[in-house]
Amino acid sequence: MTESSPVPTKTRKPPSQADVAALAGVSSQTVSRVANNRSNVDEATRQRVLSAMQLLGYQPNSAARALATGRFGMIGVISFSLSAHGNSRTLQAISEVARISGYSVNLVGPEVATGGAMEQAVTKLTNQGVDGIILIEAQILDHPNRNLPHGVPLVIADGDPDQRHPSVDNNQAAGAEAATAHLLGLGHRTVHHLAGPQDSHSARRRAAAWFDTLKRAGAPVPPVLYGDWSAESGYRLGRRLAADPEVTAVFVANDHMALGLVKALHEAGRRVPHDVSVVGFDDVAESAFFLPPLTTVHQDFEQVGRLCVSLLLEQIADTGHRERRVQAVVTPELVVRESTAPPPVPQSR
Known part of the structure; x- marks a missing residue:
């Protein structure tokens, strides 16, 4: 028996633009237009081409595309708090919409929110070639040494208090007002507030709306x-609230602190909602499974992410480089569950 020589394996060639065109039933020019994110392709055809690209594993040549169009097909995202519930959901939506639109996402997540960290993140993204940047962290806007990028399209998620850049935000004030008014409408004399950090832009707006709603109602x-x-922190501060018999209603600036508050109230023997009503903010996935299920303000972070990409792509496509200061606002919704009720009836002596 003679020893057989090994059969050489063929190296599989990567899929070509022509392969995508054949699978999608379109011309190579159409595939090129989709790969370069041109607008002169109807949506049904675009989706068919994108599906064919995904099925074949086709990757457009970003260097060639940049030379041909002046664009890199890349969106930069900066966030200083990726673990935050809202930030992670916004980022997920940004990634999904960017992919559908033919863009990749380059994420930079500095650990500390300082002006220097912001400048380094912007420099890193622009050096790597991005067509625009989305900033998911309004807290950095309060830093005196912040340095936002110039000459590159920018959209801010979480709102821009100075309104100097296009931004998308949930209407924090409307959500806090709805939560406070709900508790007052149930008959509570006043509403206590467990706020977020004082350096948080979102926390300050929720606290201000809570304050204004009480003042308008003539409540203490x-x-x-x-x-x-x-x-x-909700548990620690909740122990102080639980020790005060005058506390019958609490608006909490997020659901996680509300969870700690409910535990503190339970340990103090104060029932929710029979003795104390609690309203949270965010509507995290677990809030419907708290004991009792939490009344809270639902924020549509996915819509914020989608609008961020939409505004950024409008800027990227605007070859006239007109300055835009669009302030898009998403309205939150109060979700009433079982953690709120009228105040307890005073016991007669």
């Missing part, structure tokens, strides 16, 4: 307690 305004968004 209790002192604000400041947490750090964590359930632990």
Whole structure:
């Protein structure tokens, strides 16, 4: 028996533009237009081409596309708090819409929100070639040494208080007003507030709306307690609220702190909602499974992400480089569950 020589394996060639065109039933020119994110392709055809690209594993040549169109097909995203519930959901929506639109996402997540970190993140993204940047962190806008990019399209998620850049935000004030008015409408004399950190743009707006709603109603305004968004801080501060028999309603600036508050109330023997009503903010996936299920303000972070990409792509496509200051606002919704009820009836002596 003679020893057989090994059969050489053929190296599989990567899929070509022609392969995508054949699978999608379009011309190579159409595939090129989709790969370069041109607008002169109807949506049904675009989706068919994108599906064919995904099925074949086709990757457009970004260098060639940049030379041909002046674009890199890349969106940069900066976030200083990727673990935050809203930020992670916004980022997920940005990634999904960017992919559908033919863009990749380059994420930079500095650990510390400082002006220097912001400048380094912008420099890193622009050096790597991005067509625009989405900033998912309004807190950095309060930093005196912040340095936002110039000459590259920019959209801010979480709102821009100075309105100097296009931004998308949930209407924090409307959500906080709805939560506070709901508790007052149930008959509570006043509403206590467990706020987020004082350096948080979102927390300040929620606290301000809570304050304004109480003032308009002629209700007493209790002192604000400041947490750090964590359930632990909600529990720690909740023990102080639970010890005060005058507390019958609490608006909490996020659901995680509300969870800690509910635990503190339970340990103090104060029932939710029979003795104390609690409203949260965010509507995290677990809030419907709290005990009791939490009344909260639902924020549509996915819509914020979608609108961010839409506004950014409009800027990228605007070859006239007109300055845009679009401020898009998403309206939150109060979700009433089982953690709120009318105040307890005073016991007769």
